[in-house]
Amino acid sequence: MTTLLLSTYDRFFKKTGFGFNGYEFVQEPICLEQNEPIIGGSDYTTLNTYLHNISSEITETTIIPIKIRYNQSGNTSFYVGIGYQLACTNCYYMHHLCLPDCKLKFTPLYYQYLDELMNADQLQHCKSVRELASDCAIGYQRFQDDCKFYFRDTFHQFLNKLRMLKALEDIVLSDLSLKEIAYHNHFTGYNNMSFLYRRYQLSLPTIPRIFDQFSL
Template structure:
């Protein structure tokens, strides 16, 4: 998606809410030629997320936005109960690496193991171990894309037992060929 604005007047009234929010991201005087865009818009039936870049031209005071739009219907969002938010703290606080086992994590939060696994299925839609593996896979993909580490180094950095266990998780369990992920760092 591409949007262009020329002769930017930051006080002018734009009819579209998205256009207003995009223009509000730009500040005069223009100090940089590229502005990152991360914009959340809430409508009655949709949640919209715009991400991308704005290229600015100071001479003619114009901006061109190159955006990706992600939308999701509000009815498709399933909110988890408030008492399950302790699970979010596991991944934010780094407790997973310290304790190591789901049984220890459950006892740290005063839960028994079966209740902990049930909470994980309700909150994450998966068991704790499977969700943890998916989170590790996201970190691996990020490392493959943006670093020059070898796949063995990436496996070690992301707490896999060895390269083979990472490869089996990607290739056999999720049928995702890890070796086909482009290495963006080498292309820059």
């Protein structure tokens, strides 16, 4: 199941050019079926803590996405997968993705203001790029240039891809209708969300709905 999940996200990233481009990950599958997730070894301390914290959120009617990143021994590690409950037992299916830090390119701290902007409540309101640049006390053209460098995209194109990524999680791991997912992720409606996906040769009806494949 995690292979299907990873391939779905991999296709999304390749089609949109969003996320890690040109990187190859070392993959290691991890499967656990127990109510208290315990994996031996100090390398898994962070993962064990994370799984313990989310274990209470898993019920017979929910699928919890697992996504955790941490740095260790010169590598950036990602654990991605799902947690769900079957016969009163929590099940965790994950892949461990490892990327050597030497392959990462770090950007100057100056661009941190763009990260802060992406997490700001003001993005929930319709603002023009000029208004956003003004809120950041920076010139319009400099703001556009910064976005192009940091996001490898225009601001609004990056924001749309971010909304598409968040919608993808709902499509794959929830039982919400596509119309509900569109409004939940701040699209103007289903047609608007569908149009954006089609722009990147992604068809909403072809995205697997993993939630539906579990007899919860």
